[in-house]
Amino acid sequence: MTTAGNEFAGRVALVTGAARGQGRTHALAFAERGADLVICDRCSDAPGVGYPLGTEEDLAETARLIRALGRKVIAVTADTADRPALEALVARAEAELGGVDVAVANAGVSAMSLITDHDQAVWDDVVDTNLKGVFNTIAACAPGMARRGYGRIVTVSSMLGRTAVPGQAAYCAAKWGVIGMSKSAASELAPQGVTVNVVAPGNIDTPMVRNDNLYRVVRPDLDEPTWDDVAPVLQQNHAVPIAVLDPFDVTRAVLFLADEASTYITGIVVPVDAGAASRTSA
Numbered sequence: 131m132t133t134a135g136n137e138f139a140g141r142v143a144l145v146t147g148a149a150r151g152q153g154r155t156h157a158l159a160f161a162e163r164g165a166d167l168v169i170c171d172r173c174s175d176a177p178g179v180g181y182p183l184g185t186e187e188d189l190a191e192t193a194r195l196i197r198a199l200g201r202k203v204i205a206v207t208a209d210t211a212d213r214p215a216l217e218a219l220v221a222r223a224e225a226e227l228g229g230v231d232v233a234v235a236n237a238g239v240s241a242m243s244l245i246t247d248h249d250q251a252v253w254d255d256v257v258d259t260n261l262k263g264v265f266n267t268i269a270a271c272a273p274g275m276a277r278r279g280y281g282r283i284v285t286v287s288s289m290l291g292r293t294a295v296p297g298q299a300a301y302c303a304a305k306w307g308v309i310g311m312s313k314s315a316a317s318e319l320a321p322q323g324v325t326v327n328v329v330a331p332g333n334i335d336t337p338m339v340r341n342d343n344l345y346r347v348v349r350p351d352l353d354e355p356t357w358d359d360v361a362p363v364l365q366q367n368h369a370v371p372i373a374v375l376d377p378f379d380v381t382r383a384v385l386f387l388a389d390e391a392s393t394y395i396t397g398i399v400v401p402v403d404a405g406a407a408s409r410t411s412a
């Protein structure tokens with residue numbers, strides 16, 4: 131699916147965490163394929179997260195790029211942990227664009243803490259965004275989709291939603307939780323024509339990975355680690371010898387699961403992880 135068609139014409143797609151990174155790539159792919167967009171981002175940093183998050187300028191740039199493709203966009207600063215804010219956004223989408231057909235619960239943060247000295251701020255920030263935020267996105271969008279008898283929900287987990295590494299208790303708890311929650315929602319919503327599926331990315335080339343904080347975590351043996359020091363370590367997470375995938379590699383899977391034709395695919399997890407899933411149990 132490399133050539134943009136018009137398969138989402140007449141559809142409205144909501145993407146959380148769309149100021150930059152994978153969220154922006156997903157949003158622009160929907161716009162290129164004919165959808166109008168509803169996008170949000172918290173546009174502020176989080177105390178437990180050791181790298182800068184998206185900004186108001188980033189979100190405005192995503193909105194500008196969507197408009198430049200000739201599509202409508204509602205863009206708001208909203209934290210996915212804030213359920214009333216998401217419900218207000220969906221209500222606005224229903225009033226102005228006719229309702230949300232596709233929802234991608236993409237917003238996420240990464241932060242590490244050892245269990246022997248677990249920072250409360252890390253737990254709160256990671257679980258609030260990566261688990262509660264995904265729940266809130268589903269809970270805000272599902273009622274309208276169920277009423278209209280059509281919906282495609284894609285949630286974002288991680289290869290760390292199916293395996294675990296040291297220092298990632300909060301991230302793993304949230305990302306494993308996304309899978310269980312999504313499967314439960316899928317079974318509930320199946321009779322209403324609403325699918326719920328999960329993508330589980332490997333290392334993706336976004337600011338979540340390309341930041342000094344992660345470099346120091348990955349290479350604590352070096353004073354000033356660089357990307358060249360970190361890339362060989364990250365590559366070990368994958369079976370295919372590549373350190374990071376392009377965000378659009380994940381977008382391809384999101385587009386497939388969001389497509390009208392994916393009617394009978396629900397409750398599954400699609401790993402886009404250069405073969406990391408080949409090392410986990412079924």
Ligand SMILES: NC(=O)c1ccc[n+]([C@@H]2O[C@H](COP(=O)([O-])OP(=O)(O)OC[C@H]3O[C@@H](n4cnc5c(N)ncnc54)[C@H](O)[C@@H]3O)[C@@H](O)[C@H]2O)c1
Nearest residue numbers: 147151152171172183184209210237238288333334336338
């Ligand atoms: N980059 C990777 O290697 C990788 C791997 C596996 C899974 N993921 C997941 O992919 C998703 C996208 O991450 P990315 O790689 O694009 O990272 P990113 O940091 O580039 O983008 C994430 C965006 O989400 C926004 N955001 C964070 N918390 C939010 C909240 N509570 N409400 C609204 N917006 C919020 C940030 O401001 C940022 O703009 C996340 O769920 C992440 O956990 C990423």
